[in-house]
């Protein structure tokens with residue numbers, strides 16, 4: 016994308032009614048704890064897509080589950096622009112995008128406010144494991160916003176990130192719900208995993224890469 020297009024998209028995304036902009040890192044956003052009443056106007060369960068890029072999972076899931084709410088989060092405005100524009104053009108009511116650092120998630124969501132988290136094709140940070148979105152540091156952040164029994168879905172082309180996540184899950188004694196080592200070979204019937212494809216996923220598939228998936232819980236469901 017040219018710099019001119021990027022600048023245009025940044026200006027436009029700032030004005031989109033379904034895009035919420037970050038606050039200073041030491042501040043709490045006014046929507047924290049109020050996404051239901053203050054933004055969506057209903058108390059439907061909330062799903063986040065982290066490192067959402069163009070937001071294919073946010074929009075794809077929102078179309079399939081109109082009785083749930085979805086927020087795609089990424090720091091890059093020109094990427095968020097794509098999903099936000101589609102949601103506006105198609106009048107998809109249960110979608111918002113948040114332009115913010117995932118590191119500051121607790122400034123935007125309160126305890127138990129989130130029911131599910133999707134992490135599709137986040138950077139594997141080969142040399143900086145602590146920056147991976149499934150590192151213990153990030154899992155502790157998710158613990159502070161996820162409901163008991165909340166589910167985290169990781170979809171990745173990176174064997175390093177996949178193995179690392181499985182290792183963290185084992186070390187922290189977390190509950191694996193589903194593990195699929197090769198999505199297109201082992202679970203071609205899994206509609207959510209095979210028919211929603213992100214921008215990065217399409218590139219990885221063209222290169223013949225294997226796609227891995229694991230869904231897990233940080234805490235068992237409370238009765």
Ligand SMILES: C[S@@+](CC[C@H](N)C(=O)[O-])C[C@H]1O[C@@H](n2cnc3c(N)ncnc32)[C@H](O)[C@@H]1O
Pocket residue numbers: 065066067068069070088089090091094115116117118135136137138213214215216
């Ligand atoms: C490899 S891209 C994947 C994008 C998208 N999920 C896809 O599959 O096409 C990773 C994305 O994560 C975002 N990102 C990385 N670290 C982030 C952070 N700490 N906070 C917010 N966004 C982040 C980047 O801006 C980028 O859009």
